[in-house]
Amino acid sequence: xxxxxxxxGAQKAGTTSLYDWLGQHPExxxxxxxxxxxxxSNDEHFxxxxxxxxxxxxxxxxxxVVLHAGVNYCYFPEIAYPRIFKYNPEVRVLLxxxxxxxxxxxxxxxxxxxxxxxxxxxxxxxxxxxxxxxxYEDRSNYTYLDHGxxxxxxxxxxxxxxxxxxxxxxxxxTSKVDAYKDTLDWxxxxxxxxxxxxxxxxxxxxxxQALNKFLWNSRLRRKIKSVLPYQKxxxxxxxxxxxxxxxxxxxxxxxxxxxxxxxEKRLNSHFRADVEKLSELLNMDLLKKWGFxxx
Numbered sequence: 456x457x458x459x460x461x462x463x464g465a466q467k468a469g470t471t472s473l474y475d476w477l478g479q480h481p482e483x484x485x486x487x488x489x490x491x492x493x494x495x496s497n498d499e500h501f502x503x504x505x506x507x508x509x510x511x512x513x514x515x516x517x518x519x520v521v522l523h524a525g526v527n528y529c530y531f532p533e534i535a536y537p538r539i540f541k542y543n544p545e546v547r548v549l550l551x552x553x554x555x556x557x558x559x560x561x562x563x564x565x566x567x568x569x570x571x572x573x574x575x576x577x578x579x580x581x582x583x584x585x586x587x588x589x590x591y592e593d594r595s596n597y598t599y600l601d602h603g604x605x606x607x608x609x610x611x612x613x614x615x616x617x618x619x620x621x622x623x624x625x626x627x628x629t630s631k632v633d634a635y636k637d638t639l640d641w642x643x644x645x646x647x648x649x650x651x652x653x654x655x656x657x658x659x660x661x662x663x664q665a666l667n668k669f670l671w672n673s674r675l676r677r678k679i680k681s682v683l684p685y686q687k688x689x690x691x692x693x694x695x696x697x698x699x700x701x702x703x704x705x706x707x708x709x710x711x712x713x714x715x716x717x718x719e720k721r722l723n724s725h726f727r728a729d730v731e732k733l734s735e736l737l738n739m740d741l742l743k744k745w746g747f748x749x750x
Contacts, residue, residue: 555603
């Protein structure tokens with residue numbers, strides 16, 4: 456068994472829903488607990504060896520597509536892509552992209568909901584370089600602006616492969632059936648299959664703050680794991696399913712967002728030049744698609 460398809464990002468651009476929809480297809484194997492296990496970009500996981508990733512694929516039963524996903528792979532392309540393509544030179548890559556302004560605001564609201572972001576909206580969009588971010592986790596989470604500079608991320612991917620596909624978050628909202636079937640066609644599997652189209656990982660409101668803090672305290676989880684190495688006994692699948700069930704129970708599912716029209720306008724100006732370069736690279740008018748021309 457070898458992973459042959461990777462969703463490489465972007466963060467808060469519909470990757471969890473896409474992974475879920477694709478994973479329902481009978482020809483695609485996408486274990487739920489392999490989503491966002493950032494083996495190829497997080498040294499903590501990578502140094503444990505490939506068995507650390509493959510252990511999450513033990514129920515593989517000869518499906519045509521073996522899918523993995525890490526939303527931060529495209530954000531750390533200089534680390535992730537060399538490792539991914541060394542592991543499998545024939546791997547195919549899916550990218551889900553979203554209007555970078557809306558992606559940044561969604562990321563802020565997401566981490567605000569998790570109580571990981573303490574700052575107010577208007578204070579959270581200074582230059583990311585001004586924040587003292589040293590750990591992998593902090594660089595992954597709080598770089599709201601940097602995550603949306605897609606041009607260099609896509610350009611780096613193109614230096615490794617031409618076998619990639621971009622799915623747009625906006626199409627997953629407005630024309631999900633067509634976007635899904637188009638992706639199935641690219642993967643070379645039966646396009647007549649229709650999944651249950653639920654939207655996963657929505658930045659909804661928290662019901663119980665204490666439970667939310669416990670679920671998302673990564674330092675606490677690592678400490679528990681070091682004291683009680685439960686994964687060696689029960690594997691990785693069961694604990695992850697419990698986490699997902701508790702998180703879904705604790706989220707009302709209604710999108711919750713803080714926004715500011717003046718800030719949105721400033722962010723549009725901030726991202727415009729990068730969107731122009733990406734449009735030229737991909738030969739498509741993303742300024743129009745993402746509403747930058749009318750902003």
